């Protein structure tokens with residue numbers, strides 16, 4: 103009987119998780135699956151900073167318009183296929199508010215160290231279950247990453 107229940111759940115979940123568009127899929131079952139995954143790796147992962155080479159990113163109080171402009175160029179080529187600037191999902195989550203949701207270190211680490219972060223970050227794993235696509239590493243230089251971060255800040259209204 104128990105087995106049948108489990109099978110039924112698995113079927114229901116796989117139906118729920120077919121699209122990246124809906125936010126209503128965070129069921130308890132999803133959570134448990136995610137916890138199981140992360141519990142395999144009880145390392146000292148810091149969810150605020152992420153993991154990678156950036157430990158401290160200094161942001162100016164004001165926007166660096168030049169950097170943001172450079173960042174836009176990279177966005178157009180390497181990111182716009184999957185990310186909108188609004189809060190709407192495309193392949194990946196929309197970027198609106200991302201610079202407020204995430205610490206600058208987290209963003210810089212994620213976009214330069216994508217695979218390791220995807221393996222370790224519980225929130226990314228939850229997004230992965232919704233989007234069903236692993237963000238590919240974009241081979242960004244440190245400079246490009248910093249420019250992109252500035253562009254995200256501009257998109258979030260920093261002036």
Ligand code: HEC
Pocket residue numbers: 176177180181182183184185193194195196200203204209212213220226229230231233234235236237238240242250
């Ligand atoms: C092939 C599609 C694809 C491309 C290209 C892509 N991303 Fe992503 N991105 C994703 C997906 C999907 C996620 C959600 C996490 C996951 O499932 O891997 C994501 C998540 C993110 C996040 C976290 C967003 C949040 O709200 O937490 C950031 C930041 C990000 N991407 C930045 C970038 C940058 C910068 C580029 C370009 C250099 C880029 N992405 C290119 C698919 C993509």
